[in-house]
Amino acid sequence: MTAFTRDGHSGTGPGAITRDGCSVEMYSRLPTHGEPDVVLSAVPPGASLLELGAGAGRVTRPLVAGGLAVTAVDESAEMLAQIGETAPTVLSAIEDLDLGRQFDAVMLASFLVNTADDAQRGRLLRACRRHTAPGGCVLLQRERDGLHEALNAGDTWDRGPMKISVVSIEPLGGGVSRTCIGYAFEDARWTQTFFSQNLSEPRFEAALADAGLAVDAYLTDDRTWVRAHVVRAQPGS
Ligand SMILES: C[S@@+](CC[C@H](N)C(=O)[O-])C[C@H]1O[C@@H](n2cnc3c(N)ncnc32)[C@H](O)[C@@H]1O
Numbered sequence: 760m761t762a763f764t765r766d767g768h769s770g771t772g773p774g775a776i777t778r779d780g781c782s783v784e785m786y787s788r789l790p791t792h793g794e795p796d797v798v799l800s801a802v803p804p805g806a807s808l809l810e811l812g813a814g815a816g817r818v819t820r821p822l823v824a825g826g827l828a829v830t831a832v833d834e835s836a837e838m839l840a841q842i843g844e845t846a847p848t849v850l851s852a853i854e855d856l857d858l859g860r861q862f863d864a865v866m867l868a869s870f871l872v873n874t875a876d877d878a879q880r881g882r883l884l885r886a887c888r889r890h891t892a893p894g895g896c897v898l899l900q901r902e903r904d905g906l907h908e909a910l911n912a913g914d915t916w917d918r919g920p921m922k923i924s925v926v927s928i929e930p931l932g933g934g935v936s937r938t939c940i941g942y943a944f945e946d947a948r949w950t951q952t953f954f955s956q957n958l959s960e961p962r963f964e965a966a967l968a969d970a971g972l973a974v975d976a977y978l979t980d981d982r983t984w985v986r987a988h989v990v991r992a993q994p995g996s
Pocket residue numbers: 777778779781786811812813814815816817818832833834835838851852853854868869871
């Protein structure tokens with residue numbers, strides 16, 4: 760069986776590009792798109808929150824401004840450098856993270872759960888579970904069902920000052936696609952090419968269950984934002 764790992768991810772454009780193909784400068788320029796409000800309404804005021812894959816702090820900043828005590832994790836030093844003094848940062852792969860402390864909320868956004876590497880998905884979700892305090896929650900952002908079928912090469916949409924386009928989307932079987940997205944500002948253009956796995960709700964919930972997590976609630980009408988809780992301790996994870 761083919762493993763669609765992040766080794767197949769890439770990016771083009773000016774400046775530093777992360778291992779998974781993201782441009783540091785593009786994420787530094789990108790406005791938020793409702794994410795902070797979803798998170799702030801899903802956790803108690805003043806909660807401690809571990810943000811996994813925080814990038815350039817696009818969402819970190821409004822969460823800190825909203826009163827959360829955020830710790831930002833990313834494997835890209837260039838990304839974390841953009842966060843500056845806004846929040847404590849940890850340079851680490853999410854899979855390997857073991858901070859020895861737990862948080863009121865752990866956030867795994869940006870569709871990282873849709874990795875096309877099943878083993879990696881398990882490791883990401885177990886990292887969420889082991890950093891969640893008793894009574895705490897995990898906040899996840901997943902691709903909406905049917906997204907791959909809905910996207911076509913040439914589709915474009917605006918996000919603030921940026922135009923996003925689907926450069927190509929290639930179904931690879933088993934619900935995995937390789938997608939190339941273009942991000943264009945007036946003065947600069949980037950692309951990111953990545954694999955992603957469509958996860959139906961049953962499959963998504965089964966992946967959570969394997970990691971000792973269960974859905975509390977789908978938080979948005981499109982069911983992309985999810986709050987989960989820990990259902991059992993897992994030895995050795
Ligand atoms: C698509 S960007 C999104 C950044 C941020 N969440 C946002 O919404 O602006 C994904 C970020 O996650 C980081 N990342 C992806 N996989 C990771 C992993 N396994 N461990 C640590 N960081 C990871 C990348 O370096 C990148 O900064």
